[in-house]
Amino acid sequence: MAEAGAHLTSSTGSEQPSIFEVLAQESLMDAVKPALRHAVKVLAESNPSCFGFLWRRFDELYLLLDVLLQNHFLLNCSASFSENFYGLKRVSGGRGLPVRLGLPRKTRWRSLLLLCLVPYLRAKLEATLARQREEEDFSIRLAQSRSQRLYRAAVAAYPYVNSAWQAWIFCQQLLFVFGAVRTHNPLLWLARVRLARLTERDIRDMELNTSRSSSPTGTSTLQRMWWLTSQAMKGVAISLSTSLSMGVFFLQFLDWWYSSDNQATVKTLTSLPAPPPPRHLEMADSEERDRTRCPLCRRLRVNATALSTSGFVFCYRCIYTYVKANHCCPLTGFPTELQHLIKIYSPET
Template sequence: MAEAGAHLTSSAALEQPSLFEVLAQESLMEAVRPALRHAVKVLAESNPARFGFLWRRFDELHLLLDLLLQNHFLSHCAASFSENFYGLKRSACGRGLAARPGLSAAARRRSLLLLILVPYLRAKMEATLARQRDEEDFSIRPAPSPGRRLYRAAVAAFPYVSSAWQTWTFCQQLLYVFGRTDTHNPLLWLAGVRLLRLNAADLRDMQAAASSGGSSFLSRAARGVASSLSSSLSLGVFFLQFLDWWFSSDGRGAAESLTALPAPPPPLHLRPPGVADGSCPLCLRPRVNATALSTSGYVFCYRCLYAYVKTNRRCPLTGGPAHLQHLVKIYCPES
């Protein structure tokens, strides 16, 4: 009995991934979102009329794509996309029981909910926090209301909640290193699952499931499409990670040094049609508190530009993507 117990212990230790493996698969998905966001931004700037809606609805579109992707891999591989990419799987755990193969329907639903909803809510809260900081920097004070006070309280509490979450995650990882817990992330603990390495039996089961999916033309075509999509996603992830590094703060110096070009001359006709000198293109009246939009270079009234960019997140004239941090106050010597 003791020998059998020692064998099970050593086998479980071999199946449990190291902290570096689990952190690597987490960094994979964390790098995909900003890189994909930059790719969408480039598309929107190249053709605002056709691809501008992708930029304005990026969070919701990313949520939908993430839902489809994670649901597919959880259903067929018992793992998220990044976990399967690194040869890991999810296994449900009971209280005081060993890991059980596969995922139950309840564990799969909890995993899917936590995988897609938590990053989406966090991104929304961070964007809201940044927008509130911009409003405070521009000295904008909306009319007080119960809903507005609740909104400001939630935004003010978010940094403390985020710090508490990061502290919990760090403690969980520390306990995982010393073997005191089976999960390195609170989300896995909340989902009631743990991560294990794929073994030879798992690979044989996946191949058997793929081969037993039917021999008709439609089933073979579906498997071929799924395989091609998986391979394309793998290559696309590496490409998006490269984009994320290339346009990050660390890689920006190399990108600028290699792609540095002379500044293009200003366009010949800067004045929009029907707009007089010194007038705002939005209200068509003389500009008040002149403010430029750094993404396009056009100058507007501050109030007109702020309200338009906050609502539409694009330049009123060019249609290119824009945010409130792109507003630049113009200080004239005579003003």
């Protein structure tokens, strides 16, 4: 996938990516989840019986898909999906170590844990704290037990902890820009890896690994079953990555379309005053503008009857005769039959 991207920058002299590349790959996955969440919400609202469980278990299902996707790319490309999309790879964090494709098993599992589980736990924590804040806003609860007091203290301390974490990320990125550190994100530092650009040799190694994995190794039944399982998981991961690669720009468009700024613009446009009715429907004089008169006989309506096709009200005898002869509304021309006549009962009757 990386070799097919127009943004591949491995031809540059330095192996270390720029701050624009690393921030772009981070924003890619940040835009995918909200847009995918909105797509699932639309499906759930259109057909709750079939797609309601997708909305209720969206975080867990997204975590499962994310684990499959990221594990496939970490295993075959030594990078996450977004990093590989921008022509990057993960290498060991030491300065003197060779920059080769492939991660040790412990490093790969550590990267997978920080890539998938940490965002999931953070989203769950923020959702729980948001519900707690709503309960605190609409009710008064005195903390009586020790666990309740600790929970309230955690809710109060989370904004400060989150601010400290964001400040750490900002300082790390600032130091990365000036070359003082080799990782732009604390999660990469915790995983003991850093980002580097893909080279032509890395691309050839990935193609060679793909060709080698196309045939089973070993002759035992257990080995063949393991190979079939791994191939199935690989197929799922490749399908996910391909669909995400093709739909990533569409998902980013959805994320922009349903953003608060754009929705404010749409609301402003849709809140404009309605245009006046067509002039040919306006009455010519004050007598005709009287809504108690029949548009056909120009007299006070007798036995008022409405047309369900247009909404206009006539005398029953007038509109019955006209519709039976012409099969249309006399004012709008809409096709109308006798079954479209609706009797209007006044309070006096």
